[in-house]
Amino acid sequence: MEIEHVKGKIMEGMPGFPRQYGPVRSDHQPGIPFFPQETARDFVLIFLLVAILFFLSAVVTPFLGPARSPQISELIVPDWYLLFSWGLLKVADIFPQFIIGDGTPLKTNFNAAFWGDILSGIPVIFLLILPFIDRGREARPAKAPVRSAFGIAFLLAWTFTASLYSIREVVAQRWQTPNGSPLINDTAMKWFFIIPPVLVGLTSYLGLRRLGYQPMRRWLVPYVAGLTAIVEVQAAAIFLIPGWLGPEVHPYVIELGVFLLVLLAPMLISSVAVFALPESRARKWVVRSGLVAFLGFAALVAYFTYSGPQSRLAFGWVLSVLEPNMNTLLLMPIFAVLTAYLGVRRPYSTYEYLLNECYQCGKCHTVCPVTKVEDDALGGLNLVYNTFKKQHDGVPLWTCLACDACSAVCPLDIQYSDYILEERSKVHARMAADGGSRE
Amino acid sequence: MMETEYGPGRTIPHPVMFRVLDSEADDLTIPEIKVEHKSEFAYYPGCVDYYDVEMQFSHMNYGDTNHGIIFDSSVKLLRAVGIQPMILDRSFMKCCGHDQLWQGKVDVFERMREYNTKIIKMLGVKTFITSCAEGYRTFKLDYKLEGVRVVHITQFLYERGLRIPPQPDTAKKIRVAFQDPCRSGRQMPIDPVYEEPRELVKRVDNAELVELKTFRADAQCCGVAQMMYCNDKTKGLTAKRMDEATDVEADYLLVACPKCLTHFGCLHHENKWKPGEERYGFKVMDITQFLAERLPGESPTGGNIDQKRKEPPLPGRRG
Numbered sequence: 001m002e003i004e005h006v007k008g009k010i011m012e013g014m015p016g017f018p019r020q021y022g023p024v025r026s027d028h029q030p031g032i033p034f035f036p037q038e039t040a041r042d043f044v045l046i047f048l049l050v051a052i053l054f055f056l057s058a059v060v061t062p063f064l065g066p067a068r069s070p071q072i073s074e075l076i077v078p079d080w081y082l083l084f085s086w087g088l089l090k091v092a093d094i095f096p097q098f099i100i101g102d103g104t105p106l107k108t109n110f111n112a113a114f115w116g117d118i119l120s121g122i123p124v125i126f127l128l129i130l131p132f133i134d135r136g137r138e139a140r141p142a143k144a145p146v147r148s149a150f151g152i153a154f155l156l157a158w159t160f161t162a163s164l165y166s167i168r169e170v171v172a173q174r175w176q177t178p179n180g181s182p183l184i185n186d187t188a189m190k191w192f193f194i195i196p197p198v199l200v201g202l203t204s205y206l207g208l209r210r211l212g213y214q215p216m217r218r219w220l221v222p223y224v225a226g227l228t229a230i231v232e233v234q235a236a237a238i239f240l241i242p243g244w245l246g247p248e249v250h251p252y253v254i255e256l257g258v259f260l261l262v263l264l265a266p267m268l269i270s271s272v273a274v275f276a277l278p279e280s281r282a283r284k285w286v287v288r289s290g291l292v293a294f295l296g297f298a299a300l301v302a303y304f305t306y307s308g309p310q311s312r313l314a315f316g317w318v319l320s321v322l323e324p325n326m327n328t329l330l331l332m333p334i335f336a337v338l339t340a341y342l343g344v345r346r347p348y349s350t351y352e353y354l355l356n357e358c359y360q361c362g363k364c365h366t367v368c369p370v371t372k373v374e375d376d377a378l379g380g381l382n383l384v385y386n387t388f389k390k391q392h393d394g395v396p397l398w399t400c401l402a403c404d405a406c407s408a409v410c411p412l413d414i415q416y417s418d419y420i421l422e423e424r425s426k427v428h429a430r431m432a433a434d435g436g437s438r439e
Numbered sequence: 440m441m442e443t444e445y446g447p448g449r450t451i452p453h454p455v456m457f458r459v460l461d462s463e464a465d466d467l468t469i470p471e472i473k474v475e476h477k478s479e480f481a482y483y484p485g486c487v488d489y490y491d492v493e494m495q496f497s498h499m500n501y502g503d504t505n506h507g508i509i510f511d512s513s514v515k516l517l518r519a520v521g522i523q524p525m526i527l528d529r530s531f532m533k534c535c536g537h538d539q540l541w542q543g544k545v546d547v548f549e550r551m552r553e554y555n556t557k558i559i560k561m562l563g564v565k566t567f568i569t570s571c572a573e574g575y576r577t578f579k580l581d582y583k584l585e586g587v588r589v590v591h592i593t594q595f596l597y598e599r600g601l602r603i604p605p606q607p608d609t610a611k612k613i614r615v616a617f618q619d620p621c622r623s624g625r626q627m628p629i630d631p632v633y634e635e636p637r638e639l640v641k642r643v644d645n646a647e648l649v650e651l652k653t654f655r656a657d658a659q660c661c662g663v664a665q666m667m668y669c670n671d672k673t674k675g676l677t678a679k680r681m682d683e684a685t686d687v688e689a690d691y692l693l694v695a696c697p698k699c700l701t702h703f704g705c706l707h708h709e710n711k712w713k714p715g716e717e718r719y720g721f722k723v724m725d726i727t728q729f730l731a732e733r734l735p736g737e738s739p740t741g742g743n744i745d746q747k748r749k750e751p752p753l754p755g756r757r758g
Contacts (some may be wrong), residue, residue, distance in 0.1 A: 424543030
């Protein structure tokens with residue numbers, strides 16, 4: 001075919017040609033490969049650092065003070081930045097403990113310490129294999145939502161909740177029910193390793209996709225409705241299953257009901273709004289329900305804390321029901337409303353997000369045909385460029401031909417003409433809102 | 440900058456004409472359509488009739504801009520490749536909405552899109568052929584026509600194997616330049632139309648294809664897009680582009696977009712105003728007209744010109 005011949009001459013079909021942009025752009029763009037070029041250089045640096053460490057530890061032996069022991073202080077904790085590791089060691093006894101290869105040189109003791117070490121090592125292992133799993137080129141969180149959400153959840157699970165777990169004795173001592181048992185019990189704290197990170201991960205994913213201006217309703221509706229259903233079932237079980245509430249809590253059932261209502265109502269409003277209303281109205285209703293929840297909870301806490309010893313006692317008993325179920329009863333309402341908000345919110349600016357890629361190389365400015373004929377445009381017609389230099393005075397918007405010469409040369413493939421479309425339609429929307437038209 | 444009663448430098452689009460289009464969009468009732476040639480191939484000429492009226496109404500030139508010829512030529516070419524297309528003209532279709540969209544009137548565009556999509560679905564169109572680059576972009580990217588293949592007429596003629604018969608020996612050698620429209624070229628992430636028109640031009644045996652200074656994805660704009668302005672700055676751009684054609688000593692400057700034809704044609708006519716000052720020695724025409732004139736049979740005329748008019752009208756608004 002003649003046409004194939006011609007296409008071959010202009011490098012079509014070569015890697016990176018023709019330039020792709022828009023939704024069809026593939027992730028793989030030519031560059032310096034990670035293996036072996038980058039890996040070789042990295043290994044040189046790694047070996048150098050390891051050699052220095054070995055040298056220092058052999059020659060300059062650090063002075064270590066006497067070890068702490070339970071005789072000196074009751075609560076043994078490491079420095080704050082190692083709390084997570086300590087927490088992982090503490091939680092490791094949930095794993096089965098056994099010994100394999102007993103009596104042989106390969107004897108391995110799978111005890112809590114071993115499991116704790118493994119847990120501490122998992123993030124490092126994950127970081128090592130990450131470049132092999134994820135071959136994407138995008139570094140911005142909103143462009144790589146899966147990776148980012150996983151990272152945020154991981155960070156939370158492995159640092160925050162593990163750190164919290166390492167001081168479980170302090171937590172148990174500090175917050176207690178009126179009869180002296182801990183408010184947040186050990187089981188609840190163990191569940192902290194699973195449930196909050198999952199919630200945070202899903203919420204981050206939804207919010208980040210939304211930041212990339214994706215419609216998220218298909219994710220949002222099942223997520224928020226699912227959380228609402230879980231909390232509803234839990235609340236119903238508290239009241240309906242006999243024996244769930246201890247005899248001490250029975251006199252305070254009404255207060256408990258009010259608390260649960262304050263938690264449940266915003267969830268219900270949010271899920272109905274997300275399901276049934278158009279996006280702009282859903283956004284308003286979600287914000288309102290979030291505000292109601294926050295103010296209602298704050299008002300209830302303030303009322304019960306400051307209106308006398310009797311109500312403070314009631315508050316304590318209510319918390320004794322809520323706190324052990326904190327993963328579901330307290331966290332899920334917060335995350336349901338927050339996710340509903342993040343999923344329907346309007347990203348700060350449609351195109352600002354894409355324009356953020358601009359690094360002002362000015363190529364667009366050079367090729368813009370209008371600058372060649374318009375003297376007063378020589379200084380700056382280009383709208384993307386001007387927006388970045390904060391010189392966008394609105395004139396170039398209507399002088400632009402939308403011929404897309406700038407997008408064709410843009411190294412970051414910013415779709416300039418889409419930006420023009422967006423801005424022009426905004427101007428017309430504003431005029432329509434003012435009740436007038438341009439002419 | 441030219442002062443007009445509509446503000447500085449604002450001569451096209453004529454406000455009245457655009458009001459007409461916008462108000463047309465409000466009426467979404469679908470008329471009864473009688474189909475003469477039922478076919479899965481539909482040809483959409485775009486707003487060529489509207490341009491002719493607009494050009495005469497705004498007195499942008501002598502009133503002899505002929506966009507109707509694009510329609511005649513396209514139909515002739517399609518028949519030459521064995522297609523009797525169903526013609527979607529503006530008696531029941533609306534504009535594709537390109538200009539409205541790019542002027543920021545998104546709501547008007549959406550109404551037009553809804554209406555046109557309904558009609559295209561109703562008529563059972565499988566292949567949607569258009570001779571307008573803006574229409575090609577708009578129907579392909581901005582409409583959501585599942586199951587309908589949108590092609591530019593040059594693509595269609597190329598893949599159907601349009602044959603141009605050998606020209607007579609007396610025909611002199613001509614140099615032909617092609618202006619790549621921005622809409623069907625670099626604005627299309629999929630299926631940009633670069634090669635097909637060139638390949639078609641090469642099939643005319645006495646024509647030599649010459650490239651302008653900038654071409655394909657780098658091609659400079661014809662000067663005006665989406666009928667936003669016509670002032671001396673946009674004229675300057677058009678003049679620059681036409682000077683490029685003069686530089687390569689082209690005999691024909693071919694375009695694949697009615698808007699390019701409008702603006703090039705406008706400047707071309709303007710420069711015929713004083714006979715001694717003719718700057719452009721080449722002809723500006725649509726690629727369909729160029730090809731159709733080289734096929735046997737009647738040359739396309741386009742029915743839009745007032746045949747009785749012998750003298751050009753006076754320039755300016757009061758002409």
